[in-house]
Amino acid sequence: MNQLFAYGLGFVRQDHLGTLDVWFAHLACGGAAPALEKVLATNRKSIVTPISGAFGEKIKAALGASADALAPLLDERGSASPVAVTLLEDGPIEDIESAYLKLHLISARLKQPNTMNLDGLFGVLPTLAWTNLSPMRPQDVPAANMRERLRGRSLQVRLVDKIPPLTDYLVPTGVRIGDASRIRLGAYLGEGTTVMHEGFVNFNAGAIGPGMVEGRISQGVVVGAHSDLGGSASIMGTLSGGGTVRVSIGDECLIGANAGTGISLGNRCTIEAGLYITASTPVSVFDAEGARIGEVKARDLSGRDDMLFIRNGLTGGIECRTNRSKVELNAALHAHN
């Protein structure tokens, strides 16, 4: 028998048009718990299986002691609908349940960003109004608003989107998040990550941690350990003007407040506050002695280590200063000629 790719046990929420969302109380990648996988794999043809009766008992037995924390899920005591969602393989996303499982896997740190097939994600997810009550279709908001006002209350619609806020579903360990409305489910926040109020992290993107995020991490971008993303700093999702090359930021980098980059940075790089580097920006390169070596497009520097980018306050030119010698730099600059 092949391993399952991944699975989760949780509650599905539905209305008459179908599934609204899925929350997972327990999830894992294949290989983690063979006994449980064997039970789940009895329903190989179906991605979503209601948990009840004998199936629930078997899951409980396979989970052993850890079933206690899941008692409300396995004992059918509530009005919610418990389900097992199982993925045999990492194929394109074809249903809402798979989409939620994959987004949970990243945020639970079971998968890194960019390591799963997320094709079809936006196609299958419905746009919902996420309210202070529960998610609902946008067309159902007026009636719900009327009901709440008749009772002297207010309906609050917090977002109208396909992807909900991360922390409504799970809170990763060892993180701080100043404003949870800006972190989408599917964001990867490593241990020791602090996302201040101005920080934003998209799904399938994140920070390895520890680190400080006060800027915006676009879909597909991963920021390395001990890096600091200043207030309102911007990281483009792909090499600007470069199509599908994903931007990444290495370890121990500092992108200053209101700065930004459309190229990747290696380790120990700094972009000074307020400076935006796009791929097509011409940049003057200086060696460790401060001598000007030449000029390149920023895209030719993408991914290198130990770069300091500033805009010279007197000349207005953008400079890349390094701790490398002239010889090393000459070789690097001519690599693209």
Add this chain to the structure above:
Amino acid sequence: MNQLFAYGLGFVRQDHLGTLDVWFAHLACGGAAPALEKVLATNRKSIVTPISGAFGEKIKAALGASADALAPLLDERGSASPVAVTLLEDGPIEDIESAYLKLHLISARLKQPNTMNLDGLFGVLPTLAWTNLSPMRPQDVPAANMRERLRGRSLQVRLVDKIPPLTDYLVPTGVRIGDASRIRLGAYLGEGTTVMHEGFVNFNAGAIGPGMVEGRISQGVVVGAHSDLGGSASIMGTLSGGGTVRVSIGDECLIGANAGTGISLGNRCTIEAGLYITASTPVSVFDAEGARIGEVKARDLSGRDDMLFIRNGLTGGIECRTNRSKVELNAALHAHN
């Protein structure tokens, strides 16, 4: 009989000091439904009329089949206060009910921004604490907080402002909104508009759509179709240093992340990421062949089509590159001499 300018049917919320807010379940501009207008116009002297008894029956009859969705409003079954708000003409705003009606009209796409008289808006609207329960006067917050804490709960004050978040009142069709706390009632979001988490849209401002808004649209600004406002991009409300000339952005424009403008853009314009154009900025203009034609203040370029603004990474100078010939540009540059 003159047409009504506009009207709405909804609930008013009041405390002992007066009206707090109005939510409309149904609203329209004059001319849309003559039978209903005839009923409403019987109370021409009053802007706000409680819906009850015979008046409610007449409204129901005039609405016909569409009265069903409004049953809770017309049947007085709840504790809320149903009212009809009618505006005979588009005069200055003199009461809270008119303010709410006009803000709703824009967000419901019945009126475009800058097409109504909003004088007096801030004068009549009270500053309220918008909480997880319902709006209240700021001076009533401490007692409410004490009550909630005695019950083991928390009062959450989400904003303290004169204008509430749009989606607490209505959700326009065909939009996505990442963080609804940043879109004010009175914002215009056209079909197909996506406002990401960093996007902000003030009242009497908006995007025609379809388009992507990850930046800030100031009061009075309208962004055209198929335009993209990058993360944290800024649009000033009026020509910077230019007093009352409103800034607008045309179709198919791209304002890059962390960029900004204090001048209007026509169609198909781009401002590169990180570059802020103010009206008094001197700009070098280049023709389609890349030849430098001359230099102008940015305000002299306000509203033109097909401009690409960059800051040269080597010289630090701001450049406007166009697809126009030298002759066309010369004529344009000298128009202000």
Add this chain to the structure above:
Amino acid sequence: MNQLFAYGLGFVRQDHLGTLDVWFAHLACGGAAPALEKVLATNRKSIVTPISGAFGEKIKAALGASADALAPLLDERGSASPVAVTLLEDGPIEDIESAYLKLHLISARLKQPNTMNLDGLFGVLPTLAWTNLSPMRPQDVPAANMRERLRGRSLQVRLVDKIPPLTDYLVPTGVRIGDASRIRLGAYLGEGTTVMHEGFVNFNAGAIGPGMVEGRISQGVVVGAHSDLGGSASIMGTLSGGGTVRVSIGDECLIGANAGTGISLGNRCTIEAGLYITASTPVSVFDAEGARIGEVKARDLSGRDDMLFIRNGLTGGIECRTNRSKVELNAALHAHN
């Protein structure tokens, strides 16, 4: 008897691991109410004293007429835990209750930022998940989420942080706040301050007011009266590259949208939109006649009045224009030689 440094009467919220938060219904600095202080000082050895029985009666008597508003606190009618928190002196923070009292003192305008000893603040405050129900430890979120979903509701985790949003605790008089999730408890918002949706104010920081805040005020920064902080404008907490020198902004300053500063500004200073001044930025200085006097590092201009910073759109150089004569400026520029 020495005066108390400060005290507060409020509710403490606890779980089995200890104190979660404290909310104060009444707080004051020493010397404000001798009769009440005398009662509170009977428990000098304890910072936190439960309010009940005879102690409650004595507080009530000392408060006189103003005890009425605190009746629920003093009459033990609820399920919450009323306490008196008293600080004999302004020492380092060693417990959660003192931390909350000091943060409240700033936000209640009883203490200005940077005037109290806040050492130890982050060490004593637990990281909590602030939900739509009440704050809880992050490890308790999954069980709470399960409970809510069983009931057909949603748990919403609004932030995961050591410091909660200001307005969940108190709403300063005469302010407007567009998005309360971005103002931390411990922020100082003076009368007449408007913080728009993009504004952010950290604890122990703030704006004297009146003024407009659409940018980010870092920890330790104070902005003077009649100053305007544009959308997404950034103020570094300390002189950039300068270690522990706190940055401050004077009266009647304007920091443009997407601009920023790593130096202090005196009164009547302007930084144009999109320009970031760091301490190490070389700046050309111009006198009142527009003559170039010389060049300095921006840090040498820190704290001066009447500066206008722009980046020249033609040369790309950063310029500081003043209304001072050449003689004054020469003296100033040479003060650091």
